[in-house]
Amino acid sequence: MTGKRKVRASEPTPSRPMTAVPPAVRRRQAAPVELARALAAARAVEAAAEAARAAQARADAAEAEQALTERAGPPRLAPAEEPPAPDTRSLRDKVRARDGSAEVLVFIVAGERFGLDLAAVEEVIDLPPIKHVPEMPPAMLGVITVRGALTSTYTPRQALGLDCHDGACALIFHRRRSRMALVIDDVDDAVPVDLATLREAPSALHAGVVLGVARHGAALLTLLDAEALLAACQATPHPESA
Numbered sequence: 145m146t147g148k149r150k151v152r153a154s155e156p157t158p159s160r161p162m163t164a165v166p167p168a169v170r171r172r173q174a175a176p177v178e179l180a181r182a183l184a185a186a187r188a189v190e191a192a193a194e195a196a197r198a199a200q201a202r203a204d205a206a207e208a209e210q211a212l213t214e215r216a217g218p219p220r221l222a223p224a225e226e227p228p229a230p231d232t233r234s235l236r237d238k239v240r241a242r243d244g245s246a247e248v249l250v251f252i253v254a255g256e257r258f259g260l261d262l263a264a265v266e267e268v269i270d271l272p273p274i275k276h277v278p279e280m281p282p283a284m285l286g287v288i289t290v291r292g293a294l295t296s297t298y299t300p301r302q303a304l305g306l307d308c309h310d311g312a313c314a315l316i317f318h319r320r321r322s323r324m325a326l327v328i329d330d331v332d333d334a335v336p337v338d339l340a341t342l343r344e345a346p347s348a349l350h351a352g353v354v355l356g357v358a359r360h361g362a363a364l365l366t367l368l369d370a371e372a373l374l375a376a377c378q379a380t381p382h383p384e385s386a
Contacts, residue, residue, distance in 0.1 A: 235261040236369050239355045242340050250332035250365060251315065254306040257332060257365045259358070264370035266316045266323070268331050283377045288325055290316060297325040303353060303376035317374060324374060335360065342367065352376070 231244060238244055248259035249268075274286040274297055283302055287294045297314065301307065311329040318324075342356035345366070353376055355367040 235264075235367075236355060238339055239342060239367070242342065245336050245338050247334060248337045248365070248367065249315075249334050250360065251313075251328045252330045252332060253300060253304065253311070253328050255329075256306070257360055257363055258304070259335075259337065259360075259365050259367045260315070260370045260373070262334050264317065266318045269314050269316060271312055271314045271327060281378070285327060288314065290323060290325070293323065295323045295325050297327060298374075298377040299327050300373060300377055303373055317370065319374060324378075326374070326377065337365070337367065 231238075233241075235246055238246060247262040249262045249265050250257055250259050252258075269290065272288045272290075274288055276286040277284075280286065283298050283300075285297045285299055288297050289295070295316070299311075311327045313328050313331055314325040315328060316323055316325055337358050342358050345354040345357055353368055353372045355369055358365045358367060
């Protein structure tokens, strides 16, 4: 019997050798799963980093805008327009310039309409009883009591060249340190008068008192200078005796 080696059942045969699976092979089989997980993790990290960069960019922009606002200071407002200065010219000066308009108090004497600068009249009252005083000038009717004070009272008939009777109202003026009353028939209204449309008075008889004539509705309105009218009333001379 030739020398043949017996092969035991537990020993591998030479034609079918048994080898263990190398570790590298096992790693290659697991690589796709691990790569997918790594890529997912990387994408998550990148997304988080991008979100952080965007948030930081917004914060930087807001901070820069705030710095510019603080450097520029509060917003500048457009300067407010100043109100026009009040016109302090007298009515006579306005009439001479034929400029602007005037608020005029219209009153009636002997059926004719006259106008005075509204600002010149302190008030209008119903005529109270008149007390006569001795040695009065012709244009003076007497004195009346206005809020406890005696007030000299005059008629404008001679200053205006009118033949009129005593009226029912009185215009009160404040002159210097006292008051003065002018008796009229009635008060019509306070109206604006366009001085550009004012016409010259038809007569020069009262040139110092009359400023001009304006249209008031269907009637004519004679515009008077208040100071000149009051001065004329006080300075009216005594009528000459026949």
